[in-house]
Amino acid sequence: MSITNDILRARATGSVWLWLAAVALPLLLIAPAFWNGYPLLQWDTGGYLARWYEGYLVPSRSTVFGLYLHMGESSSFWLNLAVQSLATLWLLQLTLRVLGLMQTFRFVAISLLLILSTALPWLASMLLTDIFAGLSVLSLFILVIGGYRISGIERSSLFAFTAFAAATHSATLGVLFGLCAAGWLVRPLLGKRIPLAGLAHGSLTIVAGGAMLVMANHALSGQWAWTPGGYGVAFGRMMQDGIVARYLRDHCPRESFKLCPYRNELPATADEFLWGNSMFNRLGRFEGMNDEMSYIVVHSLADYPAWQAGAALRAMGQQLLHVATGEGTNGWIPHTYGIIERYIPAQLAPMRAARQQHWDIDFDDVNWLHVPVALASMLALVALLGHALAIRRLDELTLLGATVTLALLGNAFICAVISGPHDRYGARMVWLATFVVLTALARAFGRDDPADDASAAA
Structure with a gap:
């Protein structure tokens, strides 16, 4: 009887944690937007918003993401933030589950630490493609490495999410393409560690994302074309x-x-x-x-191949160090304001009342924490991979660490070579390194959730 009571109490405690997490975490992830009084805007937001209304293609502005924003206009874009917040938590817990580390307390602790110490909540609170850059790396990893461990509905959802993320920005598609290419290259060495079906499934998301973008471009502009620029x-x-x-x-x-x-x-x-x-x-x-x-x-x-190669490598190195939160999210974004005023006038009053539009957002204090955490996380990630190689441990957490490392390098190369180093490009990916490090620490030093222990005993 005593054992049964202990089990029931442990399950009740686990249920409380689960309900608290289900209610609090999605709200905390978009706390910056609540504090602001309106979703955060950026230099590029207006270009995406205008795609539905202008009906022509402009450089570097995905029509797919423009359509996604248009779907949330009637809710003052809070629907978009809800999608971004819930998608983030879904992928975090699904990653932990595939790694065999999903326990309620562990999930809550890791999520809270990411919210407190990284750019993640600012990305989730913003009307910009950047949140999907990092999330797509997790969704692709789960699809390739752990697709056989999840349900068919989850696999289909991951496929659709990854394809959509690839279509939101050419750099995101490029990173995902590079990860799939790396997977095909190393599969002969790793064998069953990278399931063939999962790798094929993941690779098809790139094709689907490209097709989605071209079809959206045609639907809005009448052109069968890639996004220009x-x-x-x-x-x-x-x-x-x-x-x-x-x-x-x-x-x-x-x-x-x-x-x-x-x-x-x-x-x-x-x-x-x-x-x-x-x-x-x-x-x-x-x-x-x-x-x-x-x-x-x-x-x-x-004409200048050596110069080009040297400039590309320098820019890539600089990009890896550009990780500060908040670039382009300030009060001086006249193009975005103009697009909202022209096409969505009902949003003018709440948008103008927000803290951002009164220059009340200062990222200097935030970055006293975010930048050191980001740089330390990348160093710790390299150390974790070095340790895993030294002891010849190639488990799924090591594969996730390697995937994130390749994603960070690929993102730095693509963004720096094409656009030059910017903090925004680093911040949208580097939180993944913090996630891997926190997960490794939780596995090494954490204890199982009491409710999970009780369930196992029962």
Whole structure:
């Protein structure tokens, strides 16, 4: 009788924890938005919001993500934040379950530490694609490594989620493609550690995501086309590295480029060139300059291969250190304000009343914690992988650590080489390293949930 009472008490305690987690964690994940009084906005948010209304393609703005935002407009976008919060918690607990480490207290503790010490709640509270970059790495990992351990409904949901995430941003699709390619390369060495069916299933999400993007582009613009703008963004990064100025100096005497008259007054940064008041505006922006920019990008790669390789490696290294939270989330985002005013006027009053629009958000204090945690997490992740290799332990947690490491490197390479180093690109991925480290610590030092122990005893 005593044992039965202990079991019942343990189960009751576990149920309380579970209910508290179910209610509190989704709200805590979007606490920054509640504090702000409105979902957080960013420089790029307006470009995505406008896709439904403008009906044409613009550089680097996914129509798929634009449609996703449009679905939440009637709720003042709180529906979108609810989706982002619940998807985050779903993938965290599903990852722990696939690793054999899902216990209520452990899940709650890890989630709370991520909320307190990383950019995760700020990403979940923002109307931007960035939250899906990190989550898609977890969903792809579960689909490939643990797909056989979850239900058919969960597998289908993971497939749809990963494909959607891939379609929200070309860099996210690139990272996922790189992870699948790495999986195929190492599978002959790892064998059953990477199930063939799971790898094939995961790889198909990339195809589905690409098809989803092209179909959405056609539905909104009438064009069977990929999202434009890749050459223009890459051109900006090469200009920032001095490669464009050198190319123009070498070729303007013989070739007539629109930029030749401006070759000695190019802006110092890609952001200033593409998004500031530069000659790029006077020359027709992407529509007027795309052919010239793509020509210079391709031919400068051939003319200066060593310079390009060195610049890419330096930018990648710098990107790994750019991990601060909040880049572009301030009061100066006039384009996004203009899009909301033009197309969603009902949102003007709550948007203007938010703290962000009154410049009341300061990320300096937040980053006193976030940046050290992010950098320490990446170092600890490398140490964990080194230890696993030293003792020849290749379990699923080690595979997750390797996956996250490759994702961080791939993200740093793609974003830095194409766009140049930005804190935003690092912050959207580096919380994954903290998650892996916390999970490893929980496995090493944590105890099982009493309710789970009681269930096992019963």
